[in-house]
Amino acid sequence: MIDNLLSLLFIVGLMLVAVPPITYLERKVLGHMQQRPGPMVVGFHGILQPLADAIKLIFKEDIIPKGSDKFLFILAPSFGVFAALLAASVVPIGFIHAVEMKSALFFVMAMSSISIYALILAGYASNDKYSFLAGMRAAAQVLGFELPMGFAIMAVVILMGSFDFTEIVKWQQEHGWGILYQPVAFVIFLIMMIAEIGRPPFDLPEGESELVGGFHTEYSGMRFASFFFGEYINIIVISLVVTLLFFGGWSGPFVDKFPVLGVVYHLLKAGFFVFLTFWLRATFPRYRFDQMLPIMWKTMLPLAIVNVFIAALEGFFLS
Protein backbone atom coordinates (compact mmCIF):
# COMPACT_ATOMS: atom_id res chain seq x y z
CA MET A 1 0.00 0.00 0.00
CA ILE A 2 2.78 2.43 0.99
CA ASP A 3 4.67 1.36 -2.12
CA ASN A 4 1.66 2.10 -4.24
CA LEU A 5 1.20 5.54 -2.74
CA LEU A 6 4.86 6.43 -3.26
CA SER A 7 4.61 5.18 -6.84
CA LEU A 8 1.52 7.31 -7.32
CA LEU A 9 3.43 10.37 -6.16
CA PHE A 10 6.32 9.49 -8.45
CA ILE A 11 4.12 9.04 -11.51
CA VAL A 12 2.06 12.19 -10.94
CA GLY A 13 5.26 14.12 -10.23
CA LEU A 14 6.93 12.76 -13.34
CA MET A 15 3.99 13.71 -15.54
CA LEU A 16 3.80 17.22 -14.10
CA VAL A 17 7.53 17.91 -14.04
CA ALA A 18 8.50 16.30 -17.33
CA VAL A 19 6.23 18.39 -19.53
CA PRO A 20 8.10 21.75 -19.51
CA PRO A 21 11.53 20.20 -20.30
CA ILE A 22 9.93 18.19 -23.11
CA THR A 23 8.48 21.30 -24.72
CA TYR A 24 11.93 22.89 -24.51
CA LEU A 25 13.59 19.81 -25.99
CA GLU A 26 11.06 19.68 -28.78
CA ARG A 27 11.76 23.22 -29.85
CA LYS A 28 15.49 22.69 -29.57
CA VAL A 29 15.45 19.42 -31.53
CA LEU A 30 13.17 20.85 -34.20
CA GLY A 31 15.40 23.91 -34.45
CA HIS A 32 18.56 21.92 -34.97
CA MET A 33 16.85 19.64 -37.48
CA GLN A 34 15.95 22.74 -39.49
CA GLN A 35 19.46 24.23 -39.16
CA ARG A 36 18.51 26.99 -36.74
CA PRO A 37 19.44 27.26 -33.07
CA GLY A 38 15.96 27.15 -31.54
CA PRO A 39 15.29 29.10 -28.32
CA MET A 40 18.51 30.90 -27.31
CA VAL A 41 17.61 34.06 -25.39
CA VAL A 42 16.24 33.12 -21.95
CA GLY A 43 19.01 31.52 -19.89
CA PHE A 44 21.90 29.42 -21.13
CA HIS A 45 20.93 28.22 -24.62
CA GLY A 46 17.34 29.15 -23.83
CA ILE A 47 17.04 26.63 -21.04
CA LEU A 48 14.65 28.80 -19.04
CA GLN A 49 12.30 29.23 -21.99
CA PRO A 50 9.56 26.95 -20.58
CA LEU A 51 9.59 28.96 -17.35
CA ALA A 52 9.24 32.22 -19.25
CA ASP A 53 6.39 30.73 -21.28
CA ALA A 54 4.63 29.57 -18.14
CA ILE A 55 4.89 32.99 -16.51
CA LYS A 56 3.55 34.65 -19.62
CA LEU A 57 0.65 32.23 -19.90
CA ILE A 58 -0.28 32.47 -16.23
CA PHE A 59 -0.62 36.25 -16.36
CA LYS A 60 -2.59 36.41 -19.57
CA GLU A 61 -6.12 37.68 -19.64
CA ASP A 62 -8.74 34.97 -19.63
CA ILE A 63 -10.95 35.42 -22.67
CA ILE A 64 -14.17 33.54 -23.26
CA PRO A 65 -15.53 34.48 -26.67
CA LYS A 66 -19.03 35.85 -27.15
CA GLY A 67 -21.70 33.32 -28.02
CA SER A 68 -19.67 30.32 -26.93
CA ASP A 69 -21.04 27.49 -24.86
CA LYS A 70 -19.46 28.62 -21.62
CA PHE A 71 -19.68 25.40 -19.65
CA LEU A 72 -18.21 23.22 -22.39
CA PHE A 73 -15.64 25.87 -23.21
CA ILE A 74 -14.28 25.69 -19.66
CA LEU A 75 -14.71 21.92 -19.42
CA ALA A 76 -12.79 20.99 -22.58
CA PRO A 77 -9.17 21.74 -21.51
CA SER A 78 -9.78 20.26 -18.05
CA PHE A 79 -11.09 17.11 -19.63
CA GLY A 80 -7.94 16.71 -21.74
CA VAL A 81 -5.64 16.94 -18.73
CA PHE A 82 -7.89 14.69 -16.66
CA ALA A 83 -8.03 11.86 -19.19
CA ALA A 84 -4.30 12.06 -19.87
CA LEU A 85 -3.43 11.86 -16.17
CA LEU A 86 -5.78 8.93 -15.61
CA ALA A 87 -4.18 7.08 -18.51
CA ALA A 88 -0.84 7.51 -16.76
CA SER A 89 -2.15 5.93 -13.55
CA VAL A 90 -2.01 2.28 -14.63
CA VAL A 91 1.27 2.37 -16.55
CA PRO A 92 4.11 0.83 -14.54
CA ILE A 93 7.59 2.31 -14.81
CA GLY A 94 10.18 -0.28 -13.85
CA PHE A 95 9.28 -1.57 -10.39
CA ILE A 96 7.04 1.46 -9.82
CA HIS A 97 3.44 0.31 -10.03
CA ALA A 98 0.86 2.77 -8.80
CA VAL A 99 -2.25 0.83 -9.74
CA GLU A 100 -2.08 -2.88 -10.40
CA MET A 101 -4.87 -3.75 -12.74
CA LYS A 102 -5.51 -6.91 -14.72
CA SER A 103 -6.83 -5.01 -17.70
CA ALA A 104 -4.36 -2.12 -17.58
CA LEU A 105 -3.73 -2.06 -21.34
CA PHE A 106 -7.45 -1.79 -22.01
CA PHE A 107 -7.72 1.06 -19.51
CA VAL A 108 -4.89 2.99 -21.17
CA MET A 109 -6.50 2.52 -24.58
CA ALA A 110 -9.84 3.76 -23.31
CA MET A 111 -8.41 6.78 -21.51
CA SER A 112 -6.17 7.94 -24.31
CA SER A 113 -9.06 7.55 -26.77
CA ILE A 114 -11.45 9.68 -24.77
CA SER A 115 -8.89 12.46 -24.39
CA ILE A 116 -9.74 13.36 -27.99
CA TYR A 117 -13.15 14.45 -26.73
CA ALA A 118 -11.37 17.50 -25.35
CA LEU A 119 -10.66 18.60 -28.91
CA ILE A 120 -14.19 17.84 -30.12
CA LEU A 121 -15.75 19.73 -27.18
CA ALA A 122 -13.40 22.67 -27.63
CA GLY A 123 -14.23 22.84 -31.32
CA TYR A 124 -17.94 22.71 -30.66
CA ALA A 125 -18.00 25.15 -27.75
CA SER A 126 -15.89 27.92 -29.26
CA ASN A 127 -18.55 29.31 -31.60
CA ASP A 128 -15.91 29.70 -34.27
CA LYS A 129 -15.82 28.22 -37.75
CA TYR A 130 -12.20 27.17 -37.60
CA SER A 131 -12.56 25.50 -34.22
CA PHE A 132 -15.69 23.74 -35.36
CA LEU A 133 -14.01 22.33 -38.44
CA ALA A 134 -11.10 21.20 -36.29
CA GLY A 135 -13.49 19.47 -33.91
CA MET A 136 -15.04 17.61 -36.83
CA ARG A 137 -11.59 16.58 -37.98
CA ALA A 138 -10.78 15.26 -34.54
CA ALA A 139 -13.99 13.20 -34.67
CA ALA A 140 -12.97 11.80 -38.04
CA GLN A 141 -9.54 10.99 -36.69
CA VAL A 142 -11.02 8.81 -33.95
CA LEU A 143 -12.81 6.81 -36.61
CA GLY A 144 -9.49 6.29 -38.32
CA PHE A 145 -7.01 5.23 -35.68
CA GLU A 146 -9.14 3.26 -33.22
CA LEU A 147 -9.58 0.07 -35.21
CA PRO A 148 -6.07 -0.57 -36.54
CA MET A 149 -4.71 0.24 -33.10
CA GLY A 150 -7.11 -2.19 -31.49
CA PHE A 151 -6.11 -4.95 -33.87
CA ALA A 152 -2.40 -4.25 -33.42
CA ILE A 153 -2.81 -4.48 -29.65
CA MET A 154 -4.86 -7.64 -30.12
CA ALA A 155 -1.97 -9.30 -31.95
CA VAL A 156 0.32 -8.57 -29.00
CA VAL A 157 -2.23 -9.75 -26.46
CA ILE A 158 -2.74 -13.04 -28.34
CA LEU A 159 0.97 -13.66 -28.20
CA MET A 160 1.55 -12.68 -24.59
CA GLY A 161 -1.80 -13.77 -23.21
CA SER A 162 -2.58 -10.86 -20.92
CA PHE A 163 -3.66 -7.25 -20.62
CA ASP A 164 -1.48 -6.87 -17.55
CA PHE A 165 1.74 -4.99 -18.24
CA THR A 166 3.67 -7.03 -15.68
CA GLU A 167 2.69 -10.26 -17.46
CA ILE A 168 3.55 -8.77 -20.83
CA VAL A 169 7.04 -7.80 -19.70
CA LYS A 170 7.53 -11.18 -18.01
CA TRP A 171 6.70 -12.91 -21.30
CA GLN A 172 9.23 -10.74 -23.09
CA GLN A 173 11.91 -11.45 -20.51
CA GLU A 174 11.49 -15.14 -21.31
CA HIS A 175 11.03 -15.04 -25.07
CA GLY A 176 12.66 -11.81 -26.24
CA TRP A 177 11.27 -8.45 -27.28
CA GLY A 178 7.82 -8.27 -28.81
CA ILE A 179 9.04 -6.51 -31.93
CA LEU A 180 10.92 -9.68 -32.95
CA TYR A 181 7.61 -11.57 -33.07
CA GLN A 182 5.30 -8.80 -34.24
CA PRO A 183 7.13 -6.27 -36.43
CA VAL A 184 3.99 -5.48 -38.46
CA ALA A 185 1.95 -4.84 -35.33
CA PHE A 186 4.70 -2.50 -34.14
CA VAL A 187 4.64 -0.44 -37.36
CA ILE A 188 0.84 -0.19 -37.28
CA PHE A 189 0.85 0.70 -33.59
CA LEU A 190 3.52 3.36 -34.13
CA ILE A 191 1.56 5.10 -36.90
CA MET A 192 -1.70 4.85 -34.99
CA MET A 193 -0.19 6.16 -31.77
CA ILE A 194 1.00 9.26 -33.63
CA ALA A 195 -2.56 9.70 -34.88
CA GLU A 196 -3.97 9.13 -31.42
CA ILE A 197 -1.89 11.77 -29.70
CA GLY A 198 -2.51 14.11 -32.63
CA ARG A 199 1.08 14.83 -33.52
CA PRO A 200 2.37 15.63 -36.99
CA PRO A 201 1.90 14.20 -39.62
CA PHE A 202 -1.57 13.50 -38.16
CA ASP A 203 -2.18 16.82 -36.42
CA LEU A 204 -5.23 17.54 -38.55
CA PRO A 205 -7.28 19.09 -35.73
CA GLU A 206 -4.53 21.66 -35.26
CA GLY A 207 -3.71 22.34 -38.90
CA GLU A 208 -2.38 25.87 -38.35
CA SER A 209 -1.88 26.47 -42.07
CA GLU A 210 -5.54 25.82 -42.88
CA LEU A 211 -7.50 26.35 -39.69
CA VAL A 212 -5.71 29.29 -38.02
CA GLY A 213 -5.11 27.40 -34.79
CA GLY A 214 -7.61 24.60 -35.08
CA PHE A 215 -9.45 23.66 -31.91
CA HIS A 216 -7.53 26.15 -29.75
CA THR A 217 -8.15 29.25 -31.88
CA GLU A 218 -10.32 30.87 -29.20
CA TYR A 219 -8.34 29.80 -26.16
CA SER A 220 -5.87 31.92 -24.25
CA GLY A 221 -3.63 31.67 -21.22
CA MET A 222 -3.45 28.47 -19.24
CA ARG A 223 -6.57 27.06 -20.85
CA PHE A 224 -4.70 27.11 -24.14
CA ALA A 225 -1.62 25.61 -22.51
CA SER A 226 -3.68 22.87 -20.87
CA PHE A 227 -4.43 21.29 -24.22
CA PHE A 228 -0.72 20.91 -24.81
CA PHE A 229 -0.18 19.85 -21.22
CA GLY A 230 -2.56 16.96 -21.86
CA GLU A 231 -1.02 16.25 -25.23
CA TYR A 232 2.50 15.96 -23.84
CA ILE A 233 1.34 13.74 -20.99
CA ASN A 234 -0.27 11.57 -23.64
CA ILE A 235 3.01 11.45 -25.53
CA ILE A 236 4.87 10.26 -22.44
CA VAL A 237 2.23 7.66 -21.60
CA ILE A 238 1.99 6.24 -25.09
CA SER A 239 5.79 6.10 -25.36
CA LEU A 240 5.91 4.13 -22.12
CA VAL A 241 3.22 1.80 -23.47
CA VAL A 242 4.93 1.17 -26.79
CA THR A 243 8.14 0.21 -24.99
CA LEU A 244 6.17 -2.09 -22.72
CA LEU A 245 4.49 -3.83 -25.62
CA PHE A 246 7.32 -4.15 -28.11
CA PHE A 247 10.65 -3.35 -26.45
CA GLY A 248 10.59 -5.33 -23.25
CA GLY A 249 9.62 -2.47 -20.97
CA TRP A 250 12.05 -2.43 -18.05
CA SER A 251 13.86 -5.64 -19.03
CA GLY A 252 17.58 -5.35 -19.64
CA PRO A 253 20.91 -6.49 -18.23
CA PHE A 254 21.35 -6.55 -14.40
CA VAL A 255 17.73 -5.63 -13.69
CA ASP A 256 17.38 -8.62 -11.31
CA LYS A 257 20.10 -7.29 -9.02
CA PHE A 258 19.35 -3.59 -9.24
CA PRO A 259 15.65 -2.87 -9.84
CA VAL A 260 16.42 0.84 -10.18
CA LEU A 261 18.16 0.07 -13.47
CA GLY A 262 14.78 -1.12 -14.77
CA VAL A 263 13.32 2.34 -14.27
CA VAL A 264 16.29 3.87 -16.08
CA TYR A 265 16.02 1.45 -19.01
CA HIS A 266 12.31 2.00 -19.31
CA LEU A 267 12.56 5.77 -19.25
CA LEU A 268 15.43 5.73 -21.74
CA LYS A 269 13.52 3.53 -24.17
CA ALA A 270 10.42 5.68 -23.79
CA GLY A 271 12.58 8.77 -24.23
CA PHE A 272 13.58 7.53 -27.64
CA PHE A 273 9.93 7.39 -28.70
CA VAL A 274 9.31 10.88 -27.37
CA PHE A 275 12.25 11.96 -29.50
CA LEU A 276 10.74 10.07 -32.43
CA THR A 277 7.60 12.19 -32.30
CA PHE A 278 9.76 15.32 -32.65
CA TRP A 279 11.65 13.68 -35.46
CA LEU A 280 8.47 12.79 -37.34
CA ARG A 281 7.25 16.34 -36.89
CA ALA A 282 10.37 17.68 -38.54
CA THR A 283 10.32 15.11 -41.34
CA PHE A 284 6.81 14.59 -42.67
CA PRO A 285 4.31 17.07 -44.07
CA ARG A 286 0.80 16.93 -42.70
CA TYR A 287 -1.67 14.55 -44.30
CA ARG A 288 -4.58 16.10 -46.10
CA PHE A 289 -7.97 15.59 -44.47
CA ASP A 290 -9.30 13.46 -47.32
CA GLN A 291 -6.17 11.30 -47.37
CA MET A 292 -6.26 10.32 -43.74
CA LEU A 293 -9.32 8.08 -43.51
CA PRO A 294 -8.58 6.11 -46.71
CA ILE A 295 -5.01 5.46 -45.50
CA MET A 296 -6.22 4.10 -42.21
CA TRP A 297 -9.19 2.14 -43.51
CA LYS A 298 -7.87 0.78 -46.77
CA THR A 299 -4.22 0.16 -45.93
CA MET A 300 -3.81 -0.15 -42.19
CA LEU A 301 -6.99 -1.97 -41.22
CA PRO A 302 -6.72 -4.94 -43.64
CA LEU A 303 -3.05 -5.22 -42.75
CA ALA A 304 -3.88 -5.25 -39.06
CA ILE A 305 -6.62 -7.87 -39.46
CA VAL A 306 -4.35 -10.17 -41.47
CA ASN A 307 -1.71 -9.61 -38.82
CA VAL A 308 -4.08 -10.94 -36.18
CA PHE A 309 -4.29 -14.19 -38.20
CA ILE A 310 -0.51 -14.38 -38.26
CA ALA A 311 -0.23 -13.62 -34.55
CA ALA A 312 -2.75 -16.36 -33.77
CA LEU A 313 -0.77 -18.91 -35.76
CA GLU A 314 2.43 -17.72 -34.13
CA GLY A 315 0.94 -17.95 -30.66
CA PHE A 316 -0.44 -21.40 -31.44
CA PHE A 317 2.91 -22.81 -32.50
CA LEU A 318 4.81 -21.15 -29.65
CA SER A 319 2.62 -22.60 -26.93
Add this chain to the structure above:
Amino acid sequence: MESYLVLFLFFLIALVVAGLVPNINLITNKLLKIDRSVKEKYEPYECGIPKIYPLNRRYFAFFYVVALVFLLFDLETVFLFPWAVAFRDLGILGLVEAFIFIAILLIGFLYAIAKGALKWE
Protein backbone atom coordinates in the same frame (compact mmCIF):
# COMPACT_ATOMS: atom_id res chain seq x y z
CA MET B 1 -9.20 -3.91 -3.73
CA GLU B 2 -6.29 -1.83 -2.47
CA SER B 3 -5.17 -1.02 -5.97
CA TYR B 4 -8.62 0.37 -6.79
CA LEU B 5 -8.33 2.59 -3.74
CA VAL B 6 -5.10 3.96 -5.20
CA LEU B 7 -6.84 4.39 -8.54
CA PHE B 8 -9.55 6.39 -6.80
CA LEU B 9 -6.87 8.55 -5.19
CA PHE B 10 -5.34 9.03 -8.62
CA PHE B 11 -8.77 9.96 -9.91
CA LEU B 12 -9.08 12.65 -7.23
CA ILE B 13 -5.60 14.03 -7.92
CA ALA B 14 -6.33 14.14 -11.64
CA LEU B 15 -9.60 15.92 -10.91
CA VAL B 16 -7.86 18.55 -8.78
CA VAL B 17 -5.03 19.12 -11.27
CA ALA B 18 -7.44 19.26 -14.20
CA GLY B 19 -9.66 21.65 -12.29
CA LEU B 20 -6.85 23.95 -11.19
CA VAL B 21 -4.39 24.19 -14.07
CA PRO B 22 -6.67 25.51 -16.82
CA ASN B 23 -8.31 28.00 -14.48
CA ILE B 24 -5.24 29.67 -12.96
CA ASN B 25 -5.92 32.72 -15.09
CA LEU B 26 -9.14 33.42 -13.22
CA ILE B 27 -7.11 33.87 -10.02
CA THR B 28 -4.29 35.88 -11.55
CA ASN B 29 -6.74 38.12 -13.38
CA LYS B 30 -8.48 38.88 -10.08
CA LEU B 31 -5.16 39.57 -8.32
CA LEU B 32 -3.80 41.82 -11.03
CA LYS B 33 -7.18 43.38 -11.72
CA ILE B 34 -6.86 42.69 -15.43
CA ASP B 35 -10.13 43.93 -16.82
CA ARG B 36 -9.74 45.89 -20.00
CA SER B 37 -12.99 44.99 -21.59
CA VAL B 38 -13.03 46.07 -25.20
CA LYS B 39 -16.11 44.78 -26.91
CA GLU B 40 -14.40 43.60 -30.06
CA LYS B 41 -11.96 41.48 -28.13
CA TYR B 42 -14.61 38.93 -27.25
CA GLU B 43 -15.64 38.31 -30.83
CA PRO B 44 -14.70 34.91 -32.23
CA TYR B 45 -11.78 35.02 -34.62
CA GLU B 46 -12.80 36.00 -38.12
CA CYS B 47 -9.76 37.58 -39.83
CA GLY B 48 -10.92 41.07 -38.80
CA ILE B 49 -14.19 41.25 -40.71
CA PRO B 50 -17.45 41.62 -38.75
CA LYS B 51 -18.93 38.38 -37.56
CA ILE B 52 -22.28 37.15 -38.78
CA TYR B 53 -24.55 35.80 -36.02
CA PRO B 54 -25.61 33.18 -35.33
CA LEU B 55 -23.00 30.80 -36.59
CA ASN B 56 -24.60 28.29 -38.87
CA ARG B 57 -23.39 25.06 -37.32
CA ARG B 58 -24.60 22.88 -40.15
CA TYR B 59 -21.76 20.83 -41.46
CA PHE B 60 -21.97 17.97 -43.86
CA ALA B 61 -19.94 15.20 -42.27
CA PHE B 62 -18.56 13.35 -45.26
CA PHE B 63 -17.53 10.53 -42.99
CA TYR B 64 -20.90 9.55 -41.57
CA VAL B 65 -20.99 6.23 -43.46
CA VAL B 66 -17.47 5.53 -42.22
CA ALA B 67 -18.75 6.24 -38.73
CA LEU B 68 -21.49 3.64 -39.13
CA VAL B 69 -19.03 1.02 -40.39
CA PHE B 70 -16.69 1.97 -37.56
CA LEU B 71 -19.37 1.30 -34.98
CA LEU B 72 -19.89 -2.23 -36.27
CA PHE B 73 -16.21 -3.05 -36.41
CA ASP B 74 -15.47 -1.56 -33.03
CA LEU B 75 -18.08 -3.82 -31.47
CA GLU B 76 -16.56 -6.83 -33.16
CA THR B 77 -13.13 -6.02 -31.79
CA VAL B 78 -14.70 -5.98 -28.35
CA PHE B 79 -15.88 -9.53 -29.01
CA LEU B 80 -12.41 -10.54 -30.08
CA PHE B 81 -10.49 -9.19 -27.09
CA PRO B 82 -11.66 -11.86 -24.62
CA TRP B 83 -10.66 -14.47 -27.17
CA ALA B 84 -7.21 -12.90 -27.43
CA VAL B 85 -6.66 -13.11 -23.66
CA ALA B 86 -7.93 -16.68 -23.33
CA PHE B 87 -6.16 -17.75 -26.52
CA ARG B 88 -3.75 -20.22 -24.89
CA ASP B 89 -6.43 -22.15 -23.03
CA LEU B 90 -8.75 -22.54 -26.00
CA GLY B 91 -6.53 -24.73 -28.14
CA ILE B 92 -7.19 -25.61 -31.76
CA LEU B 93 -10.97 -25.20 -31.50
CA GLY B 94 -10.71 -21.59 -30.36
CA LEU B 95 -8.23 -20.88 -33.12
CA VAL B 96 -10.49 -22.21 -35.86
CA GLU B 97 -13.60 -20.53 -34.49
CA ALA B 98 -11.91 -17.15 -34.24
CA PHE B 99 -10.51 -17.58 -37.73
CA ILE B 100 -14.00 -18.11 -39.08
CA PHE B 101 -15.18 -15.04 -37.15
CA ILE B 102 -12.36 -12.86 -38.48
CA ALA B 103 -12.89 -14.18 -41.98
CA ILE B 104 -16.55 -13.12 -41.84
CA LEU B 105 -15.33 -9.76 -40.54
CA LEU B 106 -12.96 -9.43 -43.49
CA ILE B 107 -15.67 -10.37 -45.98
CA GLY B 108 -17.93 -7.74 -44.46
CA PHE B 109 -15.15 -5.21 -44.71
CA LEU B 110 -14.54 -6.04 -48.38
CA TYR B 111 -18.28 -5.76 -48.99
CA ALA B 112 -18.28 -2.30 -47.43
CA ILE B 113 -15.42 -1.25 -49.70
CA ALA B 114 -17.11 -2.77 -52.77
CA LYS B 115 -20.32 -0.91 -51.96
CA GLY B 116 -18.33 2.32 -51.81
CA ALA B 117 -18.99 2.99 -48.12
CA LEU B 118 -15.44 4.21 -47.63
CA LYS B 119 -15.33 6.32 -50.75
CA TRP B 120 -14.48 9.92 -50.03
CA GLU B 121 -16.79 12.05 -52.13
